[in-house]
Amino acid sequence: MSKKTxxxxxxxxxxxxxxxxxxxxxxxxxxxxxxxxYRKPKVNQAKNENPDL
Numbered sequence: 001m002s003k004k005t006x007x008x009x010x011x012x013x014x015x016x017x018x019x020x021x022x023x024x025x026x027x028x029x030x031x032x033x034x035x036x037x038y039r040k041p042k043v044n045q046a047k048n049e050n051p052d053l
Contacts, residue, residue, distance in 0.1 A: 017025065033039040 030039070
């Protein structure tokens with residue numbers, strides 16, 4: 001299982017978002033994860049497994 005999570009937004013009705021929209025969406029998802037406290041334990045675990053992060 002991969003430790004690197006990437007968000008892939010899917011367009012509605014077959015319309016694909018632009019590259020710029022995908023970057024904005026991934027930043028928003030990351031901020032939401034941080035605000036919800038979901039990201040912190042995952043980041044700590046990843047840093048314990050690989051201190052070079």
